[in-house]
Amino acid sequence: MKIQRHGLSIGIERTGSEFFLTLKAQGTLTHDDYKIITPLIDSALSEVKDPKVKALIDGTELQGWDVRAAWDDFKIGLKHGNEFSKVAIFGNKKWQELAAKIGSWFISGDIKYFDNENDAISWLNE
Template sequence: MSYQRHGLAIGIDRIDDHFFLTFKAQGKLTHADYETITPMIDSALGQVKQPKVKALFDGTELEGWEARAAWDDFKLGLKHGSEFEKIAFYGNKNWQKLSAKLGSWFISGEIKYFDSLDEALDWLRDR
C-alpha cells in the first residue's frame, strides 16, 4: 500500500539566542489539514510574548495546495498577517518564489524566499 503524507508541523526553534516559529509543510495540503492546523497556529501565536514573530517556513517537501486549502491559507494569512515581522520561505521549486511574493501582499512584515537554509536563518537573525 502506498501512503500520501501531507500536513504541516509547527514548532519553536532556538538558534543561538534567537527564537523562531517554524513551519514544515509536506505533500499537498488539504482543507482537512487546515481544519487541524489552524487552531494549533492560533494557539502557538497566542503563546508568543513578542509583539512581532519571526518565522521559518520550510517548503522543501511541499507539493502544493488543494483549491479549498489555498483559500484556508489565504484566510489564515489575513488573520495573523500583522503578527509577523519576518517570514523566511525556504524552498526548492520555482512556483514557491511566486507564492512568497503573493504572500507578501497579506503579511505586514517581510517575506523573502531562499533556496539556502543558512541564508534564510542569517536573514531572520539580521546578519
C-alpha cells in the same frame, strides 16, 4: 505500497538568542490539514504579548494545496499577517518564490524566498 504523506508540522527553534516559529509543509495540503493546524497557530500566537514573530517555512516537500486549503492558507495570512516581523520561505520550486511575493501583500513584515536553509536562517537572525 507507497504511502502519501501530507500535512503541516509546527515547532519553535532557536539559534543563539533568536527564537522563530517553524512550519514544514509536506505533500498536497488539504482543508482537513488546516482544520487541525489553524487552531494550533491561533493558540500559539494568542499567548504571545505584542507578537512580532519570525517564521521559517520549509516547503521543500510541499507539492501544493487543494483549492479549499489554499483559501484556508489565505485566511491565516489575513488573520495573523500583522503578527509576523519576518517570514523566510525555504524551498526548491520556482512557484514558491512567486508565492512569497504574493504573500508579502498580506504580511506586514518582510517575507523572502530562499533556496538555501542556512541563508534563510541567517536572514531571520539579522
